[in-house]
Amino acid sequence: MKSKKFKQLIMLVVAFAVVIGAFSPMSNAKAANDPINVNAKAAILIEASSGKVLYSKNADERLPVASMAKMMTEYLLLEAIHEGKVKWDQTYTPDDYVYEISQDRSLSNVPLRKDGSYTVKELYQATAIYSANAAAIALSEVVAGSEKNFVEQMNKKAKELGMKNFKFVNATGLANKDLHGKQPVGSADEENEVSARDMAILADHLIKDYPEILDTASVAKTKFRKGTDDEMDMPNWNFMLKGLVQEYKGVDGLKTGSTDSAGSCFTATAERNGMRVISVVLNAKGNIHTGRFDQTKKMLDYAFKNFTMKELYAKGDQVKGNETVKVDQGKDQEVAIVTEKAFSIPVKNGEEKNYKAKVTLDKKELSAPVKKGEKVGTLTAAYTGDQKDYGYVGSDVSGVKLVTKENDEKANWFVLTMRSIGGFFAGIWNSIVETVTGWF
Structure with missing residues (x-):
């Protein structure tokens, strides 16, 4: 009997402790510091026009980002297009490296013919919508002559954009070991690594500098080489787009990514009621295909339910x-x-x-x-x-x-001279005042 009463007393004490803990200042502080509790290794949420960070978790650690690295590939291509260095209808024929990668169906790819001719537009759409890896390498060669040269441009551009925690080693986001021993930079065990904050900075610049990216990134499904013998479906891996299984109102981009080391990653952007937000999750927990969208939904819900754009000035x-x-x-x-x-x-x-x-x-x-x-x-x-x-x-x-607000010309010599004289006598007068004041 005593034992039973003792157990009941222990259970009561434990229950009381749990209740007290739930309302303790430490618990409240933890909730305040992490209002969303995103289940990912790193995450960040920003409002695009101001750059205001609405949420952050481990945002400055450099981590593998998988195919989200293609956002830099897209940026450099669009920059080359705008500068007139590359044209949309320009054609490309695969070299041995690109052809070999394109035939690897364990990777996201559109198969390319060794003697085929593909426009930059076709390769860009395959990269941005279907995350086609060989197409991304092809674009790097179009822009920079080789993927190695292109990687140099990727790292240089990242620095120019204000990114601080990054390392680009290829144009695709694949681990170097998946490039059939032909990685352009670094060793086989390296891959692209970027912090969540830097991914948000890149996404922000990509959208602002080249807003047409959203016209392509928002395409839920299309066909590669429609009407030809090489026609194939290209579904978008961003399941939050309109009409797809995890549709979220306002989402119109931007890029998913997943490798064994990167886990489930996603850089999203959505606009509602005049407010555009950008979210990044790195190594989201849960299902490899849906975990990134579940955690992104938490952040987007938090932004749109709790914040409103206000004009302060x-x-x-x-x-x-x-x-x-x-x-x-x-x-x-x-x-x-x-x-x-x-x-x-x-x-x-x-x-x-x-x-x-x-x-x-x-x-x-x-x-x-x-x-x-x-x-x-x-x-x-x-x-x-x-x-x-x-x-x-x-x-x-x-x-x-x-x-x-207006121009202000340099004063002429006479005005400057008079100011100097005035300043001289003002100094004497102030000295006299101080001296006389000291007598009293």
Whole structure:
């Protein structure tokens, strides 16, 4: 009997401890620090126009990203197209390397004929929609002459875009060991590695610099070489697109990826009610095919249910306390500074008062002459509420510029001389005042 009562007492104590633990400050702090609890090795969620980070988990660790590396391949191709170095109707005939990879059906591929002729447009669509690996290598050769040269461009461009934790070793995202012993850079045990934050930066630049990427990335299904003997279906691996099994309203990109070491990865973008967000999950847990979408849904739900875009300053507005900046030797000794464009950020619902303007000036004083529209600083917003503030993805995409409102010419010699004389006598007068004041 005593034993039974003792067990009941223990169960009661344990139950009480569980209840207390659920409402303890530590539990509340943990919930506040991770409001979504994304089940992945790393993740990040940003609002695209401002670069504001809405959620972050282990976002700066460099990890394998699998086929999401093709986003850099797409960026460099689109850049070459816009610069006129490559044309959409330009044709390509596979070399031995590309042909051999294209015949490996254990990889995502569209089989290419050794003597075939393929347009850049066909190879681009196969890469962006079906994640065709040989097609991506072909594009690297079109742009840079060889995949090795292209990898050099990938790493150089990453640095230019403000990425910090990355390593590109091929154009596909495959592990080098899967390239049939013909990897362009590095050893067989290497593969492309990028942090979640850097993937978000790349996605943001890709969408802003070349928005046409979404016209292709949003295609749920199409055919390769339609109407020919080589015709084949090309379904998109992004199951969250409209009409697919895990459709999510507003999703129109961007790129999936999976290898043994990378696990289930996905960079998504979606737009609703005037707000575009970008999410990244690396090595999402759960089913290899659906885990990345389940974890992405958590982040997209969190963004669209909890945040609304708010315009804090209109174009041409001044920020209180930072209305002007001094001008050395200017005709006017100060010049007004205003926002270059409207400043909008995602504001957590019900917390509008917890966002304060933050001004960062490049210089405290300008030198005449000053031109209208000259950048003098940046306007961002700091969150002062109780929830964790994750900051921005990078200074190159956060906030808006503060610029001069008008020209300010250099003052002529007479004005500068009179100012010097005035300053001299003002200094004497101030010295006299200080001395006399000291007597009393």
